[in-house]
Amino acid sequence: MQGMLHYRSKVAAAQEDLRRVLVLAGAATMLALGVMAVAQAQTSQTPPNLAPAQQPGSAEPEVVGRLRTVEQALNQTQSEVSGSQQPNFPQASSTVEAGLRTIRELPQQAQGQQDWREARQKLEQVQQFLRGERPDQQQVASALGDAAKAVGTLATSMSAGGEASGQARSGSGAAR
Numbered sequence: 001m002q003g004m005l006h007y008r009s010k011v012a013a014a015q016e017d018l019r020r021v022l023v024l025a026g027a028a029t030m031l032a033l034g035v036m037a038v039a040q041a042q043t044s045q046t047p048p049n050l051a052p053a054q055q056p057g058s059a060e061p062e063v064v065g066r067l068r069t070v071e072q073a074l075n076q077t078q079s080e081v082s083g084s085q086q087p088n089f090p091q092a093s094s095t096v097e098a099g100l101r102t103i104r105e106l107p108q109q110a111q112g113q114q115d116w117r118e119a120r121q122k123l124e125q126v127q128q129f130l131r132g133e134r135p136d137q138q139q140v141a142s143a144l145g146d147a148a149k150a151v152g153t154l155a156t157s158m159s160a161g162g163e164a165s166g167q168a169r170s171g172s173g174a175a176r
Contacts, residue, residue, distance in 0.1 A: 063106060067155035070099040071148050078144035087137055092144065093130045099123050099151060106158075115154040122147040 077095045081087040100123045103116060110116050126143040129135055 063110070064155050064159045066102050067151055067158060070102050071151045071155060074099060074144055074148035074151060078141050078148060081137060081144060082141035087140070089130055089135050089140070092140060093127070096123050096126045096130065096144075096147070099147065100127070103151070103154065110154075110158060113154070113157060115150070115157045119147070119150040119154040122150040 073095050077092050081089075081092055100120065103119055103123070104111075106116065122143070126140065126147050129140050129143050
């Protein structure tokens, strides 16, 4: 019996070590995403009057790159959540929060698009699922996948350049 207790304490210690490593890895990932976002934001901040004219197909590459990074992080988190016996929900939550920050920092014209609203809604839905005391692993994994697809769709529409942003501008202003 004592051997069994000793074995359980080793297992518990190993699980605790694994949790710590996963939390640290998640924190490092989030820090890297944050640093990349700040660096990209600093390099892309030019006065509106000095910005080059947008041409079709010339969407802001920094914005699209940031969205693709968020999409990849969500996909990776989704596969980690779905493939783990003890998913790291705090890391998933951090990834979702970083994604929400990224899409909220998009230019105002992008925020009028249906794709933007859909991505925001999917990310907020994942956030809701993660807030519970004991999140449902399958539900969170599925919602993470949906959010990744929505962010990918938003990135694709942003990379369409002038067409997508022109639709957003004309749709938010005067009637056609």
